[in-house]
Each structure stands twice: as C-alpha cells, then as structure tokens.
Amino acid sequence: MYTNCPHKNPRTQNYTIRIFDHPWIIKTTEPINMKHFKSTKSKILSKGDILLSQGEIAKYGYFVKRGCLKSYVIDSTGKERIMQFAPEKWMVSDLDSIANKVPSMVFIEAIEESEVLFLSNSDFEDIDNLDKDIIVEMAIKFRNNLIASNKRIIGLLSATSEQRYTDFIETYPSLVNRLSLKSIAAYIGVTPEYLSDIRRKIAKK
Amino acid sequence: MYTNCPHKNPRTQNYTIRIFDHPWIIKTTEPINMKHFKSTKSKILSKGDILLSQGEIAKYGYFVKRGCLKSYVIDSTGKERIMQFAPEKWMVSDLDSIANKVPSMVFIEAIEESEVLFLSNSDFEDIDNLDKDIIVEMAIKFRNNLIASNKRIIGLLSATSEQRYTDFIETYPSLVNRLSLKSIAAYIGVTPEYLSDIRRKIAKK
DNA sequence: TTTAAAAAATAAGATATCTTAAGAAATGGT
DNA sequence: ACCATTTCTTAAGATATCTTATTTTTTAAA
Numbered sequence: 001m002y003t004n005c006p007h008k009n010p011r012t013q014n015y016t017i018r019i020f021d022h023p024w025i026i027k028t029t030e031p032i033n034m035k036h037f038k039s040t041k042s043k044i045l046s047k048g049d050i051l052l053s054q055g056e057i058a059k060y061g062y063f064v065k066r067g068c069l070k071s072y073v074i075d076s077t078g079k080e081r082i083m084q085f086a087p088e089k090w091m092v093s094d095l096d097s098i099a100n101k102v103p104s105m106v107f108i109e110a111i112e113e114s115e116v117l118f119l120s121n122s123d124f125e126d127i128d129n130l131d132k133d134i135i136v137e138m139a140i141k142f143r144n145n146l147i148a149s150n151k152r153i154i155g156l157l158s159a160t161s162e163q164r165y166t167d168f169i170e171t172y173p174s175l176v177n178r179l180s181l182k183s184i185a186a187y188i189g190v191t192p193e194y195l196s197d198i199r200r201k202i203a204k205k
Numbered sequence: 206m207y208t209n210c211p212h213k214n215p216r217t218q219n220y221t222i223r224i225f226d227h228p229w230i231i232k233t234t235e236p237i238n239m240k241h242f243k244s245t246k247s248k249i250l251s252k253g254d255i256l257l258s259q260g261e262i263a264k265y266g267y268f269v270k271r272g273c274l275k276s277y278v279i280d281s282t283g284k285e286r287i288m289q290f291a292p293e294k295w296m297v298s299d300l301d302s303i304a305n306k307v308p309s310m311v312f313i314e315a316i317e318e319s320e321v322l323f324l325s326n327s328d329f330e331d332i333d334n335l336d337k338d339i340i341v342e343m344a345i346k347f348r349n350n351l352i353a354s355n356k357r358i359i360g361l362l363s364a365t366s367e368q369r370y371t372d373f374i375e376t377y378p379s380l381v382n383r384l385s386l387k388s389i390a391a392y393i394g395v396t397p398e399y400l401s402d403i404r405r406k407i408a409k410k
Numbered sequence: 411t412t413t414a415a416a417a418a419a420t421a422a423g424a425t426a427t428c429t430t431a432a433g434a435a436a437t438g439g440t
Numbered sequence: 441a442c443c444a445t446t447t448c449t450t451a452a453g454a455t456a457t458c459t460t461a462t463t464t465t466t467t468a469a470a
Contacts, residue, residue, distance in 0.1 A: 073359055073362075073363060075362075075363030075364070076363070076364075079363070081359065081362040081363045083355065083358065083359065095348065095351060095352055095355070096352045096355075096356075099348060099352075100352075105356075105359065128338075128341060132337045132340065133333075135337065135340050135341055135344055136333060136340055138344045138348075139340055139343045139344040139347055142344055142347035142348050142350075142351055143300065143304060143343075143347045145347075145351050146300060146347055146350050146351045146354060147300055147301045147304075147305075149351060149354035149355055149358060150288065150300070150301075150354055151301075151310075152358055153288065153354060153357055153358060153361065154278055154286065154288065154310065156358065156361040156362070156394070157278075157280075157286040157361070157394045158278060158280030158281070158284070158286045159280070159281075160456085161456080161457075180416095180417065180418090181417075181418060181419095182417070182418085189361070189362045190457075190458090191457075191458055191459080192417085192418075193418090193419085193420085193421095193457095193458075193459080193460090194456085194457055194458070196418060196419055196420080197419090197420085197457090199418095199419090200419080200420085365426085366426080366427075385446095385447070385448090386447075386448065386449095387447070387448090395427075395428090396427075396428060396429080397447085397448075398427095398428075398429080398430090398448090398449080398450085398451095399426085399427055399428070401448065401449055401450080402427090402449090402450085404448095404449095405449080405450085
C-alpha cells in the first residue's frame with residue numbers, strides 16, 4: 001500500500017526564494033508566506049510518493065508550490081488517520097520530529113502530482129540565533145496552529161460524525177472537491193463506508 | 206449546574222513574582238516557569254467557582270499556585286467536554302479569546318479549592334515590543350503545546366476508548382487520583398457510565 | 411476508445427458506545 | 441455521627457458506527 005519509492009520522480013531544480021517562516025513552522029493550518037526562507041531544492045512528485053515515513057527523523061519541512069500533500073498515521077488496526085492536508089502555499093512536516101529529533105509519528109505523501117520545496121532546518125538548530133522578527137512570526141504561527149488544533153479537539157470530543165463532516169466542508173470548501181471521500185473520512189475520523197452513508201442522509205434532506 | 210458565582214471567595218492578596226511565560230502561553234500541557242511575569246492579583250477559589258465563561262472575552266491567563274482548574278466546553282447536547290486540566294504551576298485560559306479578542310469557547314472552573322494568579326495580557330498587546338528572550342520562550346511553549354495537541358488528536362482519531370483511558374493514566378499519573386471519574390471521562394471523550402465499564406473490564410484482566 | 415484499477419455506494423450483520431434508570435458507595439456539611 | 445448530596449456502579453435496551461461483502465461508478469492506463 002505504501003510501497004512508492006520516495007522521490008521516484010525527482011526532477012530537481014535550482015530555485016531560490018526568500019520565505020516567511022521557519023522550517024519548524026509546520027503542521028500549519030493556513031497558507032504561509034515565505035519571505036524569510038531560503039530553499040534551493042525543489043522536486044516534482046507523483047501521486048503516492050512518500051516524503052517522510054513513520055520512524056524516520058524528519059530533516060525537512062515541505063512547502064507545497066503546486067499540488068497537495070497529506071500527513072497521516074497508521075493506527076494499530078492498520079487504518080490511515082489524516083492529521084493534515086497541505087495544498088498550495090502550505091507547509092507540512094512532523095514538528096516533534098524536526099524540533100526534537102525524535103522518530104516521526106507520521107507519513108507525508110503526495111495525493112496529487114505536486115511540486116514541493118525542501119526546507120532544511122539545519123541552519124536553524126539554535127532558535128536564539130534567529131532574527132527577532134522571524135521568531136515573532138514563528139510564535140504567531142505556532143499560536144494560530146495551536147488554536148486550530150484545539151478547535152479540532154473540541155470537534156472530535158463533542159460533534160457527531162455528520163457535524164464534523166459539515167464543519168469540514170465549511171472550513172475547507174476549496175479542498176472538498178480535490179479530496180477523495182476516503183481522505184475526508186480519514187481526516188474527520190470515520191470509515192469511508194459510513195461517510196458515504198452520511199452523505200446520502202444529508203442529500204435526502 | 207454552573208451557577209457558582211465567579212470569584213465568590215476572593216481573598217485578594219498582593220503578590221509579585223517574576224515569571225517565565227507570556228500570558229498568551231496558555232492551554233499549556235506542562236508546568237510553566239514564570240520568571241518573566243509580573244502579577245499583583247491572587248485569589249482563593251472554592252471548588253466550582255468559575256473564572257471564565259463561554260462567550261466572554263478572556264482578559265486573563267490563570268496561573269495555578271495551588272489546587273486545580275479545568276477548561277471545558279458545553280456541547281450542543283449539554284454535555285461537558287474537558288479541554289485541559291491545570292494543576293499546580295500550570296497556566297490556562299482561552300488562547301484564541303485572549304489573543305484575538307473573540308468570545309471564549311470555554312469555561313474555566315476550579316475543581317478543587319485553589320489559589321490562582323491573574324495574569325493580565327494588557328501589557329503585552331503588541332508582541333513586537335516584547336523582549337526577544339520572552340518571545341523565544343513563547344514560541345517554544347506554543348510549539349510544545351502544539352505537539353501535545355496534535356498527539357491528542359491522533360489519540361482521538363485512532364485509539365479506542367480503553368486505549369485513551371490507559372494513555373491518560375500513563376500520561377498524567379499524578380492527576381488520576383485527584384480527578385473524578387466523570388472528569389476523566391469528559392477529557393477522553395466517553396460517558397462516565399462507559400468509563401466505569403472500561404474500568405471493570407480492565408480490572409478483570 | 412477500451413479496459414483495468416480505484417473509488418464510491420449500498421446493504422446486512424456485528425460491535426462499541428450511549429441512554430436511561432436504579433441502587434450502592436463515598437463525600438461534605440451540620 | 442447523621443443526613444443529604446454527589447459520585448460511582450451496574451444493567452438493559454437503543455443508537456451510532458464499523459465490518460464485510462457486493463455492485464456501481466469513476467478514474468487512469470494502454
């Protein structure tokens with residue numbers, strides 16, 4: 001199921017930009033502006049290519065120029081549970097792994113043909129050496145991500161599956177038509193079959 | 206059910222400390238060191254006293270000197286869902302409300318007789334004016350909180366109720382004996398009756 | 411365009427979790 | 441120590457969600 005070779009289609013290009021965020025600023029829930037970053041590595045990925053696997057130490061944040069990535073875990077019953085979708089201008093990685101050098105809990109995989117920048121954290125090992133304005137942006141980005149994650153927790157604790165589905169549609173309208181039913185189900189925490197039931201139930205109304 | 210008058214037992218004291226974190230650094234999942242803070246307001250709360258209600262704009266972060274608070278939402282079916290417990294040395298507030306001046310989603314309430322510092326965010330409206338070392342600490346605190354929140358999301362998406370309960374016991378062993386079954390149930394996302402069943406099932410093993 | 415593969419829909423039966431209600435145990439106040 | 445209140449346990453029936461299997465539809469490849 002997850003046998004695609006990472007970077008199997010890597011038409012590497014030279015590409016330098018000034019970008020906004022620190023590589024750590026990942027698991028973002030909103031597009032990022034990248035003026036503070038330098039990146040020289042860009043790759044074209046095919047659907048199904050895996051950038052990071054569970055158990056590896058994350059070396060990069062991935063900024064999506066085109067296409068869409070997902071980060072997900074495989075639970076003890078073998079089911080995929082999606083943490084985050086990363087469409088254009090979003091960044092994704094495993095924050096714990098990249099910051100604390102622990103094995104990644106997540107896989108990161110392209111769900112469309114995608115063009116991705118590899119943002120190394122090697123220049124940023126010591127956060128104290130960063131410019132103040134970058135740190136301010138980091139703090140704000142983390143804070144916004146934390147607020148979003150806490151809202152997702154509230155939803156998972158208190159909303160029904162149907163509510164979580166309609167919330168998802170409202171929150172990410174531009175994503176809905178690009179994602180498979182299976183992916184949305186894995187994000188909101190139900191089986192694809194049950195999400196299909198939910199859709200039918202909603203349609204009948 | 207939530208009729209206790211906020212601050213009904215407010216033996217206010219003068220109390221000044223140098224503390225570590227910015228008031229925004231809330232919804233924390235770990236004790237905080239407070240060397241960068243000033244606070245002059247301290248109150249003694251009775252069990253059941255409410256510090257912040259859903260719909261209010263949060264003005265303070267609450268640092269727990271003694272006792273334990275909880276932050277929770279009331280969902281559409283009237284059920285309480287706990288976002289965070291805040292025992293000694295932890296801080297709690299509604300981050301979105303205090304940072305963005307939006308109505309709070311949560312209630313904050315004492316679950317034991319508690320002594321709490323009120324940390325105003327009025328001195329910190331503009332994050333750019335903060336000292337760099339405070340901002341660095343903020344960023345790290347937000348980052349760690351975000352990692353913890355994301356782990357909780359993974360648990361809610363992929364673990365069974367029994368697994369979430371045993372995870373909770375492992376993660377917060379010192380809290381388990383202080384909390385009611387009802388509170389733990391509201392945190393892990395099951396009914397108290399079902400958590401009781403889970404305990405019985407575990408005991409039988 | 412045709413065909414193979416993947417995704418989605420449907421349905422029936424199984425399981426997890428909730429609801430309601432009642433009794434037992436623990437707690438707090440007087 | 442006693443009573444009232446809250447918490448916890450237990451159990452039965454209800455509901456939400458999952459599992460498995462099959463069919464239909466859509467997508468991708470040749």
